[in-house]
Amino acid sequence: MPILPAERDPQLITVRRGGILSDEHHRLLAEWAALCAEHVLPRFEEVQPRDTRPRDAIGVGRAWIRGEVHMRDAHRAAFVANAAARGLPDAAKFAALAAGQAVAVAHVAAHDLGAAAYAIRAAAASAPEGETESARVRERDWQRERIPAEVRDLVLDDQRRRSGICWNAFDD
Numbered sequence: 362m363p364i365l366p367a368e369r370d371p372q373l374i375t376v377r378r379g380g381i382l383s384d385e386h387h388r389l390l391a392e393w394a395a396l397c398a399e400h401v402l403p404r405f406e407e408v409q410p411r412d413t414r415p416r417d418a419i420g421v422g423r424a425w426i427r428g429e430v431h432m433r434d435a436h437r438a439a440f441v442a443n444a445a446a447r448g449l450p451d452a453a454k455f456a457a458l459a460a461g462q463a464v465a466v467a468h469v470a471a472h473d474l475g476a477a478a479y480a481i482r483a484a485a486a487s488a489p490e491g492e493t494e495s496a497r498v499r500e501r502d503w504q505r506e507r508i509p510a511e512v513r514d515l516v517l518d519d520q521r522r523r524s525g526i527c528w529n530a531f532d533d
Contacts, residue, residue, distance in 0.1 A: 364462075364472075364474065364475040364478060364523070364526055364527050365469065365471055365472070365475070365526075366471075366522075366523060366526065369471065370471065370519070370522075372515055372519075373390075373469075373470045373471040373515075373519065374470070375387055375470065382470055385511070386511060386512050386515070387466075387470050388426045389509040389511055389512050390466055390470050390473040390512055390516070391422055391425065391426050391463070391466040391467060391470075391473070392423070392426055392509070393473060393477075393504075393507065393508055393509060393512070393516070394422070394462065394463040394466045394472065394473040394475075394476035394477065395419050395422050395423055395426075395463045395464075395466075395476070396507055397459060397463065397476050397477045397480040397504050397507075398415070398419055398456070398459035398460045398462070398463035398476045398479075398480055399419055399460075399463075400480060400500075400503065400504075401452075401455070401456045401459055401480045401483040401484055401500070402415060402416060402419070402456055402459075402460065403456075404452040404453055404455075404456040404483050404484075404486075404487050405445070405449075405453045405456035405457045405460075405483075407453070408449055408450060408452075408453035409445065409449070409453065412445055414441050414442050414444070414445040414457070414460075415442045415445050415456065415457045415459075415460035415461070416460070417438070417441070417442075418438040418439065418441060418442035418460045418461060418463070418464040419442075419460050419463055419464065421434060421435050421438040421464050422435055422438070422463050422464035422466065422467060425464070425467040432467045432468055435464050435465070435467035435468065436464075436465065436467065436468040438464045439461045439462070439464045439465035439468070439472075440461070441461075442457055442458075442460040442461035442464060443457065443458060443461035445457040445460075446458050446461070450486075451482070451483075451486035452483050452484075452486040452487035453483075455479045455480070455482040455483035455486055456479070456480070456483040458475075458479040459475075459476045459477075459479035459480040459483060460476075462475030462476035462478075462479055463476035471519070473516070473519075474516075474519055474520065474523055474527055474531075475527070477501075477504050477520075477527075477530070477531075478527035478528060478530040478531070480500060480504065481497055481500045481501055481504070481530040481531075482528060482530065484496045484497065484499070484500035485497040485500070497530065501530065501531060505517070
């Protein structure tokens, strides 16, 4: 299931690519996505303690935010983090995919919701039977509390519009 809409929102396209998203706001979205992915990363590391690919990808994403790596390097790191997810139980798989989505924000800002949605799925998948919905809501609310004020309205609006293609992770 795709997590990006068929038609891209100009609010999530940087000015230099014909949209209206500032570089500063792009970096804020990338940092928020990294924070979301990092929050559930222990679910991956419990299963794969020696595999650093998802953590390394988040680090590359943060290096991109600081201007230390090129977008294409961050884009490549997303594929490496995604590869770490293969064959794992859901909670670990979704945590690795959250890291891949977080670093991919450097390439396409709209991947921020992918990172958040996969993090929510990781939290729900690790919850005891019968508690998945409360785990989803707790993780969603934790994330929302950490959305930078400058992009809060943008993120919440995007969550409303794209929740359906993001497994309804952001539903109230």
